[in-house]
Amino acid sequence: MPERLIVIGGVAAGMSAASQAKRRNKELEVVVFERDPHISYGACGLPYYLGNVITDPDTLIVLPLEKARKDRGIDVRINHEVVELDAKNKKVRVLNRETDEEFTMEFDRLIYTTGASPVRLNVPGVDLKNIFYLHTLKDGLRIKKYIEENKPSKAVLVGAGFIGLEVAENLAHTGMDVTVIELLDHALGTMDADIAKIATDEMERNGVKFKFETKVEAFEGENGKVKRVITNNGKVETDFVLVGIGVRPNVELAKEAGIELGETGAIKVNDYLRTNFSYIFAGGDCVEYKNRITGKPAFLPLALNANRSGRYAGANAAFNKDVEKFPGTLGSAVAKVFGVEIARTGLSTVDAEKAGIDFESVEIVDKTQAGYFPTKEKITVKLLAEKPSGRLIGAMLAGGQGTGLRIDVLATVLHNNMTIKELSEIDLAYAPPFAPTWDPVLVAANVGKKKFK
Amino acid sequence: MPERLIVIGGVAAGMSAASQAKRRNKELEVVVFERDPHISYGACGLPYYLGNVITDPDTLIVLPLEKARKDRGIDVRINHEVVELDAKNKKVRVLNRETDEEFTMEFDRLIYTTGASPVRLNVPGVDLKNIFYLHTLKDGLRIKKYIEENKPSKAVLVGAGFIGLEVAENLAHTGMDVTVIELLDHALGTMDADIAKIATDEMERNGVKFKFETKVEAFEGENGKVKRVITNNGKVETDFVLVGIGVRPNVELAKEAGIELGETGAIKVNDYLRTNFSYIFAGGDCVEYKNRITGKPAFLPLALNANRSGRYAGANAAFNKDVEKFPGTLGSAVAKVFGVEIARTGLSTVDAEKAGIDFESVEIVDKTQAGYFPTKEKITVKLLAEKPSGRLIGAMLAGGQGTGLRIDVLATVLHNNMTIKELSEIDLAYAPPFAPTWDPVLVAANVGKKKFK
Numbered sequence: 061m062p063e064r065l066i067v068i069g070g071v072a073a074g075m076s077a078a079s080q081a082k083r084r085n086k087e088l089e090v091v092v093f094e095r096d097p098h099i100s101y102g103a104c105g106l107p108y109y110l111g112n113v114i115t116d117p118d119t120l121i122v123l124p125l126e127k128a129r130k131d132r133g134i135d136v137r138i139n140h141e142v143v144e145l146d147a148k149n150k151k152v153r154v155l156n157r158e159t160d161e162e163f164t165m166e167f168d169r170l171i172y173t174t175g176a177s178p179v180r181l182n183v184p185g186v187d188l189k190n191i192f193y194l195h196t197l198k199d200g201l202r203i204k205k206y207i208e209e210n211k212p213s214k215a216v217l218v219g220a221g222f223i224g225l226e227v228a229e230n231l232a233h234t235g236m237d238v239t240v241i242e243l244l245d246h247a248l249g250t251m252d253a254d255i256a257k258i259a260t261d262e263m264e265r266n267g268v269k270f271k272f273e274t275k276v277e278a279f280e281g282e283n284g285k286v287k288r289v290i291t292n293n294g295k296v297e298t299d300f301v302l303v304g305i306g307v308r309p310n311v312e313l314a315k316e317a318g319i320e321l322g323e324t325g326a327i328k329v330n331d332y333l334r335t336n337f338s339y340i341f342a343g344g345d346c347v348e349y350k351n352r353i354t355g356k357p358a359f360l361p362l363a364l365n366a367n368r369s370g371r372y373a374g375a376n377a378a379f380n381k382d383v384e385k386f387p388g389t390l391g392s393a394v395a396k397v398f399g400v401e402i403a404r405t406g407l408s409t410v411d412a413e414k415a416g417i418d419f420e421s422v423e424i425v426d427k428t429q430a431g432y433f434p435t436k437e438k439i440t441v442k443l444l445a446e447k448p449s450g451r452l453i454g455a456m457l458a459g460g461q462g463t464g465l466r467i468d469v470l471a472t473v474l475h476n477n478m479t480i481k482e483l484s485e486i487d488l489a490y491a492p493p494f495a496p497t498w499d500p501v502l503v504a505a506n507v508g509k510k511k512f513k
Numbered sequence: 514m515p516e517r518l519i520v521i522g523g524v525a526a527g528m529s530a531a532s533q534a535k536r537r538n539k540e541l542e543v544v545v546f547e548r549d550p551h552i553s554y555g556a557c558g559l560p561y562y563l564g565n566v567i568t569d570p571d572t573l574i575v576l577p578l579e580k581a582r583k584d585r586g587i588d589v590r591i592n593h594e595v596v597e598l599d600a601k602n603k604k605v606r607v608l609n610r611e612t613d614e615e616f617t618m619e620f621d622r623l624i625y626t627t628g629a630s631p632v633r634l635n636v637p638g639v640d641l642k643n644i645f646y647l648h649t650l651k652d653g654l655r656i657k658k659y660i661e662e663n664k665p666s667k668a669v670l671v672g673a674g675f676i677g678l679e680v681a682e683n684l685a686h687t688g689m690d691v692t693v694i695e696l697l698d699h700a701l702g703t704m705d706a707d708i709a710k711i712a713t714d715e716m717e718r719n720g721v722k723f724k725f726e727t728k729v730e731a732f733e734g735e736n737g738k739v740k741r742v743i744t745n746n747g748k749v750e751t752d753f754v755l756v757g758i759g760v761r762p763n764v765e766l767a768k769e770a771g772i773e774l775g776e777t778g779a780i781k782v783n784d785y786l787r788t789n790f791s792y793i794f795a796g797g798d799c800v801e802y803k804n805r806i807t808g809k810p811a812f813l814p815l816a817l818n819a820n821r822s823g824r825y826a827g828a829n830a831a832f833n834k835d836v837e838k839f840p841g842t843l844g845s846a847v848a849k850v851f852g853v854e855i856a857r858t859g860l861s862t863v864d865a866e867k868a869g870i871d872f873e874s875v876e877i878v879d880k881t882q883a884g885y886f887p888t889k890e891k892i893t894v895k896l897l898a899e900k901p902s903g904r905l906i907g908a909m910l911a912g913g914q915g916t917g918l919r920i921d922v923l924a925t926v927l928h929n930n931m932t933i934k935e936l937s938e939i940d941l942a943y944a945p946p947f948a949p950t951w952d953p954v955l956v957a958a959n960v961g962k963k964k965f966k
Contacts, residue, residue, distance in 0.1 A: 072950070105885050105945050119885035222944075352940070363950045364943050387938035394942035403942055432558050432572035465918040468941045468952070472925040475939045485840035486928045487805070488921045489847035489856055490817050491675075492558050497525070497816045499921070 070094030073344025073370030080374030111230025185279030212299035406454035422508030523547030526797025526823030533827030564683025638732030665752035796822035859907035875961030
């Protein structure tokens with residue numbers, strides 16, 4: 061009898077885990093249970109599907125079902141929900157949602173990749189029609205269908221996170237009158253207000269409206285359909301509401317099974333993605349990961365964390381040997397809204413203050429290309445460095461084309477615990493269409509390092 | 514009497530040095546002698562000036578003469594050539610090229626930043642009219658004037674280095690029929706042939722012709738003007754020739770003064786940019802710098818090396834104290850030709866072989882954006898890693914928009930002596946307009962690290 065690996069959840073982390081385990085151990089029986097009808101899709105593409113940048117939703121599928129089954133030899137069961145996990149006795153109870161039948165399956169090892177779910181608004185009127193959450197491909201298809209059939213002219217986004225801003229841009233591109241409502245005094249809560257403002261100013265220039273420090277108190281409707289949003293800061297008429305106020309990890313099944321949760325409420329794993337049951341691994345958006353800067357667990361549901369943790373969990377589960385150590389996360393993120401690119405890595409000012417780190421910050425404005433190059437655009441670089449060491453602990457960028465990719469240099473700097481002076485010494489490449497001779501990142505380091513003498 | 518610093522040469526390194534020294538030591542008298550009429554210009558912009566991307570040559574001036582004099586308090590003398598350097602007695606003899614008068618000036622410290630000069634072709638007919646070298650702003654103005662007055666329809670570039678390709682692209686944009694002649698079997702001698710080919714294929718698609726493994730044997734003219742190029746591989750009719758077959762350091766004056774040269778023929782300096790005379794510093798394109806990968810001196814006349822070495826030499830010369838240590842160079846370089854971006858850092862295959870390093874290489878082809886994103890383009894990533902350690906020693910990239918800036922991640926990886934496995938662990942940022950979930954750089958590392966088990 062071959063050993064059996066069960067994977068719960070078949071999106072980013074789950075299919076990465078299953079593929080990696082099977083690739084490393086051809087003898088292993090790998091069974092994936094996915095509750096929804098779709099596996100392995102790029103959820104980050106959904107805003108662009110709503111905005112018609114991507115027209116065929118099938119292109120969002122990274123690994124088609126038949127390919128997973130035939131080419132990779134993975135036993136993928138869609139519309140199958142694991143309803144009970146018996147961690148001690150190594151078995152799961154599974155509901156086939158098409159036939160409504162249940163069955164039990166034993167496993168040698170299990171990888172738990174159930175992802176996260178949108179945080180729900182709990183206000184009067186929230187059950188009205190045309191109030192949506194965008195999380196799964198199923199959600200995306202439903203919203204797109206609604207837009208095509210009803211051609212709404214007004215949309216309200218509740219929540220101004222990365223996805224919220226991307227959705228707002230995309231809906232604005234389709235001609236909708238878009239208002240974003242946010243509880244905080246600025247967008248992108250994981251970034252500093254002054255940097256986030258560069259993105260939202262650009263969106264305002266392109267017709268998107270923002271209501272900051274605004275709390276949704278109720279939805280009002282007509283004929284069962286949402287018609288306006290009531291806030292502490294006035295009413296907004298709308299045809300259509302999309303709520304994106306964050307996600308929380310799907311840990312119910314794990315919790316019932318005795319799998320330990322961490323301080324963030326997500327699943328706690330060791331460096332090899334093992335839970336407190338050594339034969340049960342976890343990965344993806346339901347897990348907390350070590351923040352490389354603070355050394356503490358953080359809940360950062362980001363695509364690369366999900367894919368990497370899945371891949372590494374699969375590698376370790378393949379022969380039940382610790383072969384791939386998860387390197388932790390920097391919370392690196394990037395987005396484009398109209399002509400502005402905005403990015404972060406490491407800690408924001410709020411993050412650093414919460415972590416009790418004494419630090420200096422430096423912010424410079426420069427150009428994305430040589431000063432004499434006609435297509436140059438503005439770029440703002442903000443760096444945070446620990447005192448007195450000068451170690452970089454965070455970076456934020458906002459500006460024109462070429463801004464976003466620069467965050468990867470800073471992520472690499474943080475990965476290596478470099479100081480701001482060391483950053484200033486890197487031999488970055490230069491040509492007029494790409495940067496000034498001293499890249500803006502180096503300019504910020506040159507300015508900032510003076511604070512650490 | 515205040516101390517006096519003399520700087521020989523007032524372009525990138527020289528003006529960086531003078532500015533930095535004066536900024537740090539307000540009491541210091543700083544005198545710059547520049548042979549040409551222009552100081553502190555962005556020579557890397559010259560190809561774009563020829564191509565009318567940049568129309569006003571004044572925009573190429575980084576620090577205008579009057580600003581250098583009045584705002585920064587630097588005594589800049591243009592059209593002044595230092596004709597003798599008496600290193601032991603700390604004085605220079607200077608020729609005022611406007612008045613033809615000579616004078617002597619003493620110094621306490623000196624920074625030698627004379628730059629490099631184009632290597633000259635030595636073949637029959639090389640003195641015909643309309644054969645140019647593009648190195649200084651004066652050259653650029655002369656060539657542009659020639660183009661505007663004579664409207665040549667055919668151009669030959671001799672030499673397919675980074676600048677050569679940029680010039681070829683720019684001339685092609687103005688409608689000229691452009692042929693590039695190169696001695697090697699591929700362009701960009703500092704890069705691997707297969708990567709360089711991605712750029713030259715793109716140029717050929719856009720009408721630029723290449724003749725590789727071709728040696729210029731003579732130029733033939735009519736009425737004293739060049740009309741054709743005679744090679745070992747046929748003749749090329751032309752109105753206009755631009756030669757860019759490399760540069761050599763301007764070291765004559767230094768050599769005569771007893772300043773030690775290094776094994777590359779450029780000036781030898783220590784980590785603080787001091788020559789064998791402790792009060793004489795050197796920087797810019799006339800100096801050899803430590804290659805961080807091989808640990809050996811290298812002649813890599815690149816803009817950031819020049820600006821950084823000037824700045825650091827100025828900092829150290831300010832009070833004659835070692836305050837800024839030059840970090841060495843990776844030879845990072847990037848260029849854009851039509852729709853292709855091409856970049857390098859560290860060692861190429863030829864470099865690594867010459868250095869006697871045992872290494873593995875990996876090359877992958879991926880996309881610049883998420884696979885489902887409609888504007889995605891191809892990107893090729895090639896990594897070289899030392900055996901058996903897996904330490905990255907070089908990287909080359911070629912592909913569509915967003916390729917070039919990625920070299921800076923790899924420069925940062927090389928700066929930190931990271932292994933290919935460590936590269937695969939960096940938390941790079943992801944969003945569909947910027948990258949696939951696993952950035953192509955990470956994909957190359959994931960593939961390559963398997964060779965180091």
